[in-house]
Amino acid sequence: MARERPAPTPLCSTTFDEFVEQVRAFHGFAAPGVMIGAFMVELAYRHLPKEGLFDAICETARCLPDAVQLLTPCSIGNGWLTIIDTGRYALCLYDKSTGKGVRVSLDPARLEAWPRIKAWFFSLAPKKEQDSALLLEEIRAAGSSLCTVRPVTVARRPAKTKGRRFRVCPSCGESYPESHGTRCLGCQGADPYGPAEDPSCEAHEKA
Amino acid sequence: MARERPAPTPLCSTTFDEFVEQVRAFHGFAAPGVMIGAFMVELAYRHLPKEGLFDAICETARCLPDAVQLLTPCSIGNGWLTIIDTGRYALCLYDKSTGKGVRVSLDPARLEAWPRIKAWFFSLAPKKEQDSALLLEEIRAAGSSLCTVRPVTVARRPAKTKGRRFRVCPSCGESYPESHGTRCLGCQGADPYGPAEDPSCEAHEKA
Numbered sequence: 001m002a003r004e005r006p007a008p009t010p011l012c013s014t015t016f017d018e019f020v021e022q023v024r025a026f027h028g029f030a031a032p033g034v035m036i037g038a039f040m041v042e043l044a045y046r047h048l049p050k051e052g053l054f055d056a057i058c059e060t061a062r063c064l065p066d067a068v069q070l071l072t073p074c075s076i077g078n079g080w081l082t083i084i085d086t087g088r089y090a091l092c093l094y095d096k097s098t099g100k101g102v103r104v105s106l107d108p109a110r111l112e113a114w115p116r117i118k119a120w121f122f123s124l125a126p127k128k129e130q131d132s133a134l135l136l137e138e139i140r141a142a143g144s145s146l147c148t149v150r151p152v153t154v155a156r157r158p159a160k161t162k163g164r165r166f167r168v169c170p171s172c173g174e175s176y177p178e179s180h181g182t183r184c185l186g187c188q189g190a191d192p193y194g195p196a197e198d199p200s201c202e203a204h205e206k207a
Numbered sequence: 208m209a210r211e212r213p214a215p216t217p218l219c220s221t222t223f224d225e226f227v228e229q230v231r232a233f234h235g236f237a238a239p240g241v242m243i244g245a246f247m248v249e250l251a252y253r254h255l256p257k258e259g260l261f262d263a264i265c266e267t268a269r270c271l272p273d274a275v276q277l278l279t280p281c282s283i284g285n286g287w288l289t290i291i292d293t294g295r296y297a298l299c300l301y302d303k304s305t306g307k308g309v310r311v312s313l314d315p316a317r318l319e320a321w322p323r324i325k326a327w328f329f330s331l332a333p334k335k336e337q338d339s340a341l342l343l344e345e346i347r348a349a350g351s352s353l354c355t356v357r358p359v360t361v362a363r364r365p366a367k368t369k370g371r372r373f374r375v376c377p378s379c380g381e382s383y384p385e386s387h388g389t390r391c392l393g394c395q396g397a398d399p400y401g402p403a404e405d406p407s408c409e410a411h412e413k414a
Contacts, residue, residue: 024213028282028287063285065282077238078270090381092399122372168315
């Protein structure tokens with residue numbers, strides 16, 4: 001299986017306006033958080049060696065992961081991006097072999113200079129009273145000046161799903177990683193669905 | 208904030224080969240799991256009403272979320288895609304207002320007819336002995352015939368991060384959702400990093 005990592009795509013190789021369009025297509029709208037996240041990713045790359053295979057951590061699932069997914073080779077589905085929810089607006093790119101990397105975070109104190117960003121971030125005004133075009137302009141002007149960067153070593157590497165062996169669950173007949181036990185986690189209670197629906201329904205078919 | 212949901216992009220509007228290229232760009236390589244996931248998304252859409260705002264659940268973080276992110280408006284960062292790990296190769300698209308939708312899963316019994324897919328999925332042969340081009344051809348030929356679809360009602364809706372209020376953590380000075388407590392989860396022990404690095408390091412700067 002060819003598994004070359006593609007080159008990262010830092011924001012500097014695209015314009016802010018182009019990235020707005022990419023975010024609209026992927027995220028559904030030009031979310032301020034993703035735009036700020038783009039500057040955070042770019043700042044991280046500026047402090048990393050030119051060469052290396054960097055995995056990513058987002059400390060929140062709110063917006064930031066989409067900046068990482070659009071601007072780095074890391075995605076949720078390829079396992080190079082992990083979300084470790086500390087609730088903080090921060091990300092980390094780190095060398096997967098050593099754990100060494102950089103963490104970039106939004107510094108609340110720096111929002112004081114940017115009233116529209118502060119009002120949006122801390123929900124200080126109702127959304128309908130916020131002007132999204134002016135907010136985006138403030139984000140463009142602020143750039144990475146909102147952020148702090150520091151070196152980190154990732155001490156607890158996210159568990160990888162790669163290389164798991166799979167077996168068939170004796171309860172539901174579906175496959176699952178054998179490390180989960182004698183039945184799949186769904187049959188152990190993680191299933192988010194209600195009782196089985198009427199099997200005569202149109203959608204209940206073998207496709 | 209304009210927050211119109213973009214139209215979904217079912218696979219039928221693109222060719223298999225075009226999607227292979229999209230997956231290479233986003234996921235890093237033409238992962239068999241993402242390609243199978245594309246047929247799963249398409250099958251789900253065939254069983255959903257034409258109109259509606261559908262959120263997504265992936266029951267694994269392995270590959271499948273990237274098919275959802277590329278072919279639906281749902282992403283991790285916009286909160287319309289949630290991963291609920293049951294370990295099973297399954298996804299669900301459901302109406303966010305009613306919880307009603309469809310679940311599509313890979314049926315292990317159906318892999319018997321597709322020896323290359325079966326060998327890949329259950330890791331029955333070393334990766335270097337698997338021919339990725341022939342495997343992709345088998346996936347293209349099998350299409351959604353590998354899958355089962357059934358109606359479901361999502362009983363436990365994923366918690367949304369939207370609308371959270373944020374405050375500044377008195378320990379680290381970063382912002383976090385106030386619902387997390389008097390300090391951020393990072394300062395409560397979720398921080399994945401080792402002890403603070405030498406602050407004289409080049410990366411330790413206010414950007």
